Amino acid sequence: MAPQTHKAVATTALGVFDEIDVETDIPKAGEVLLKVEYASMIAFDTYQTDLGYVVEQYPNILGFNASGIVAAVGPNVDSLKVGDRITAFTYLSNKQRGMQRYCVQPISVCAKIPDSLSLAAAATIPDNFVTAYRAIFFDVGLPIPKSYTGDDTPALVDSPILIWGGGATSAQYQIQVLRAAGYRRIFTTASASHHEYLKSLGASDVFDYRSPTLATEIIEAAGGKRIERVVDCISAEKTITAIAEFIDPNGILAILLPYKRGDNVRAAGDTSAMSWELWPEAPIPATVAVKGVRAFKYQDFEYLKENLLPKILPEMLEKNVIQPNRVKLLDQGTFQERVAVGLELLRKNGVHGEKIIVKVEH
16 A cells, blocks of 8 residues: 655755645546556656756656556556566656656656566656657658558658757657658757667668768768658758758758757757747748647647547567667665756766666665
8 A cells, every 4th residue: 555645856946845744645536556666757847947948846756757656546447467577658747757756747748668668667658658659640640550560661751851959858759750650851950979770760861960061961861852752850940951951942840849049959058048939030941840849738639639649559568579779777875866867968068878777766
C-alpha cells in the first residue's frame, strides 16, 4: 500500500527548488497510481525553475517523464494492472509531474514496456516520442502508417525530409519513427561525433551543421532541389536562419515550441526571449507553412490521445523498432542533490545525445 504522503522535488519560488512532502493521491476511474523509479529532466525544467515559465503556482513539481511500477489502479482500467512496468508522459498538471515518488496518471499518458527494456531507459521516451509522432504525422502531415515494421513504401518515400538538430534527443526519435514508417531519405544535422550513431538509427544523410557550405551540401544531396519538409528540433534564431537557406519556398517547416531568440536553447535568461509565435522578421519565406509543434497539446487530437502511448508505443517497443535515448544517469547523493546536478547540466548544455535520468529513491 502506498504511503499517505511522499517526497517530491519542486520549485518553491523563482530560482529556488527543494524536496517537499506531498499527499499521495488515489487513482480515479481511468487512472493508475505510478510508483516512480526514474524521472527525466529536460530543458523545460530549467525554464520553470529559473524563469518561472508558465508556472501557475508554487510549489511546482518538476519532471515531465517518469517510469516505474503500477501501484494501484482505479475503476474501469483494463489495459494495466498492479505490478505492470510502465513509462508515462507526466505533463498534465503540477500534481502529476514525475519528480516524485508517487503520481496518479490517466491511462492515456501511460505505455506498458517490455521486460527487456530497463526502467531508466524507458524514462527517456514519452515526451520525445510524442513530439516526434505529432510533428511528423500531424504537423508536417505525412500519412499515418499502417504498420511500423519499416517495410512499407509510403507515397513520399523518395522525398527527403530533414530533421535539424540530430544530437537532440527528440530528433533521434523522429529519425526512428520515420524509418519505422518506411521512409528512406531521412536527412539530419549534427556535429561529427554523432554522425555514425544517427545513421544507425536510420538517417540516410548526416550533415555537419557547422559547415560553411551546409545549404549547398543539403541541396546537392537532395538532387539539386530545396527541401520541402523540415523539422527544427532546436528552434533557436540561428537554426531558423540556417534552414531558410535550403527550405523550399512552398515547403513545410515544423518547429518545436517555444521559439528562442538568440542561439541559446535556454533563451538567454528571461521569458521575453521565448515565444509561441515566430517573430515577424524571421527570414523564412512567407510562403512556407510554419507549424508550431506543442507536445503538451497532443491530446487535442483524439487519435493521439487514444492510441499513441497506450497502443502504438508498446507495439513499437515490443517489436524493437525504436531504441530509447542514451541515459545520463544521476543516482548519487540525495534526491534533491541529483536534481540539482541535472539542472546545472541543462543550464550549461552539458549533455549531448543523452537524456538526464534521475533515480528516485523510496
